[in-house]
Amino acid sequence: MTKRAMLSKDHPCRSCDVSAEALCRALDVETLADFRNQGGRLHLTAGQTLFHQGDPADCVFSLTSGVVKLYAILSDGRRQIVAFLFPGDFVGFETQQSHGFAAEAIGDTTLCRVLKRRFEWFVDHYPALAEARYRRAAAELAIAQERMVTLGRxxxxxxxxxxxxxxxxxxxxxxxxxxxxxxxxxxxxxxxxxxxxxxxxxxxxxxxxxxxxxxxxxxxxxxxxxxxxxxxxxxxxxxx
Amino acid sequence: MTKRAMLSKDHPCRSCDVSAEALCRALDVETLADFRNQGGRLHLTAGQTLFHQGDPADCVFSLTSGVVKLYAILSDGRRQIVAFLFPGDFVGFETQQSHGFAAEAIGDTTLCRVLKRRFEWFVDHYPALAEARYRRAAAELAIAQERMVTLGRxxxxxxxxxxxxxxxxxxxxxxxxxxxxxxxxxxxxxxxxxxxxxxxxxxxxxxxxxxxxxxxxxxxxxxxxxxxxxxxxxxxxxxx
DNA sequence: CGGTGAATTGAATCGCGTCAATTGACGTGG
DNA sequence: CCACGTCAATTGACGCGATTCAATTCACCG
Missing domain, CATH: 1.10.10.10 (Winged helix-like DNA-binding domain superfamily/Winged helix DNA-binding domain)
Incomplete structure (x- = not known):
């Protein structure tokens, strides 16, 4: 019997089979359960927006199924999609108060949502989570820099x-x-x-x-x- | 008499007047002195490279004067500059083993260098430094994403x-x-x-x-x- | 089956790149 | 101090890749 099985039978994380890269994997199972109870599940259908450019950034999200696009729109309608998010990806763990980009579901999508304040409490108390968050940010940065090369040259x-x-x-x-x-x-x-x-x-x-x-x-x-x-x-x- | 003045008279950090954003500001003065002693100073003149694309990434650098460009070169010579670094900026704190980009001084440049392993020891022991490092990475990510919009649209x-x-x-x-x-x-x-x-x-x-x-x-x-x-x-x- | 919206294809246009010539900034030696 | 050499910046003429605008064609759904 694995530790994972210790989650209550109806616990959503139990069936959450996203990549081992997911941030929550940094927590041990009991803590994960605790962490998970802080938040909720969220379903979106095609075209529904998770948040708009400028919305207050008070939640972090973990994508468990579906695909989400993250984009900016310029005043005259030009649009740049900054990232496609796949299961296992995180959104909204930036440090700013408001979202610099909009997020919209491409098809049916499921996410876990946790209040940012709660998330940060866990970050402060579980160094492994802080480390995982940093690694994720650094990885995203590397990807973003590669994309600059693509877009520029x-x-x-x-x-x-x-x-x-x-x-x-x-x-x-x-x-x-x-x-x-x-x-x-x-x-x-x-x-x-x-x-x-x-x-x-x-x-x-x-x-x-x-x-x-x-x-x-x-x-x-x-x-x-x-x-x-x-x-x-x-x-x-x-x-x- | 400020805490800062407690640094020995010839201590380089004493005259280091880079932006308050610099990562080392996350450390208190005694720790800073300790941290600083781990590394060395580095001078570059125009056109000298700090590291090449693919070089092992075993040091972190803090720019104290001058300007540095961070860039990628494609096989046929096309070049994309990913960032210009100004005093107070950090380089090389990515998680990868090797540098994804080259760094080259634009004019006369001074940097502080610390072995990455040492830096990471400090990160592990001083949560404030870990926090600062994360905030810096997140800020860089936001900047990189804005630049995608510029380059794409x-x-x-x-x-x-x-x-x-x-x-x-x-x-x-x-x-x-x-x-x-x-x-x-x-x-x-x-x-x-x-x-x-x-x-x-x-x-x-x-x-x-x-x-x-x-x-x-x-x-x-x-x-x-x-x-x-x-x-x-x-x-x-x-x-x- | 239409009908609707997306994808594909075609033709004309344009912004930016390429290549080449000229100008300008600056250091060096007479 | 000036003439000259060097290299970067500017300017001009032209071409090309990607956009724009306009048809079709295709996939999908009631």
Whole structure:
């Protein structure tokens, strides 16, 4: 009987199977249960926003299923998606008082919510959690810096190739025939706003990759990578 | 007599007048002295590199004077400057084993160096330092995310305006006549590689701003902002 | 089956990049 | 102190990659 099994039968964390990277994994099981009871569960459907740009940042969230986009909107409507969040990712643990970005669910989504004050109490009392929070922030920073290179210096084809291998690494899976499958739950417009392109350019580059037999589309939201080395070569040393 | 004065007369930290944001400010004075003795001073002249992309990351550095650029180079020579570091900024406190970016001095530069292992010992023993380190990482992350918006969605004019108000906030000062002076110690090429443009475009946009009487050049490396609201309007809601 | 919204494709345009020439800043040696 | 050399910055002419605008085409759902 593992420690994990000691959680009460209906405890949500019991079935929470997110990546071992999740922050809460820094807590031992009893503390985790305690921590978890501080918060609540949250369900969102496609297009619902978790918070808007400028909203007070008084909660932290842990994504347990679904995909969330984090974005900024400029006064004239231009939009930049700063990150896609996958299960296991955290949101809202910045130090500012208000959210610098908006967060919106892409499909059906489940999150754990904890009041930031409570979260910080745990951080103060459990060094392992503080450490995990720091490591997470540092990792996000490294990712953000890589993305600066992409957005500042890469061509459309390179951006798309990098994006696909990124998603493949984070959410890709194998088909029963061993196929290298990559889900694309977000719209072409979302991909464009993530890569600093337009949806038309994203579409064109996808057909280029298709014509070059580097990828194959199973549906609009599921592609297969036929030539991983081709993708890697295009991604040009980044996101190896 | 302040606590600070208790540092021995020749102690480098005594004259270290970097921003109160510097990480070492999280330590009390005796500990600071102890901490400081772990490391050494380092001088670089223009163009000297602190470390290369891929070098083992076994030291942390605190910039006490000068300006340093942090950048990535792609296989075909394209370059993206990820950050300019000013006095008070820290480098190298990422969690990875090796540096993801290169660091190079722009002019004469002084740094404090501490072995990362030593630094981490202090982090483990002084919660205030751990807290400061986290806050710094979180702040850097927020800045990096703002820069994604700039690099992904802003025009050349907006990028330059945002850059100038950025530098003004971090390194700007007042002339004796109250002039709003901004130093530009880095080359046009550096600015271009920071903003995801070319040096020619940077130059053109600077002359546009000059013709629009928004800025005035005192020399190649010192400009005056004549119309801060004009700059702010161009920067388009970002970097307010 | 329509009908609706997203994705794709095509054609024209434009902002920025590229390449080349000129100007300017600054140090050096006569 | 001035002439010259060097290298960065500026300016100009032109080209290209990505955007914009406008059709289709496609996927999906009542």
């Amino acid at each position: 890469q061509t459309a084809a390179e951006r798309l190739a990098g994006f696909l291998s990124d998603i493949q690494r984070r959410a890709g899976f194998r088909g029963r025939d061993g196929a290298n499958l990559v889900p694309l739950p977000m719209s072409r417009g979302d991909i464009a706003d993530y890569l600093g392109l337009t949806k038309e350019t994203v579409s064109r580059e996808l057909t280029n990759l298709r014509k070059a037999r580097v990828i194959r589309s199973h549906s609009l939201t599921l592609i297969e990578i036929l030539d991983p080395r081709g993708i890697g070569a295009l991604a040009c040393g980044l996101a190896a | 802003q025009t050349a004019a907006e990028r330059l305006a945002g850059f100038l108000s950025d530098i003004q906030r971090r390194a700007g000062f007042r002339g004796r006549d109250g002039a709003n002076l901004v130093p530009l110690p880095m080359s046009r090429g550096d600015i271009a590689d920071y903003l995801g443009l070319t040096k020619e475009t940077v130059s053109r946009e600077l002359t546009n701003l000059r013709k629009a009487r928004v800025i005035r050049s005192h020399s190649l490396t010192l400009i005056e902002i004549l119309d801060p609201r004009g700059i702010g309007a161009l920067a388009c809601g970002l970097a307010a």
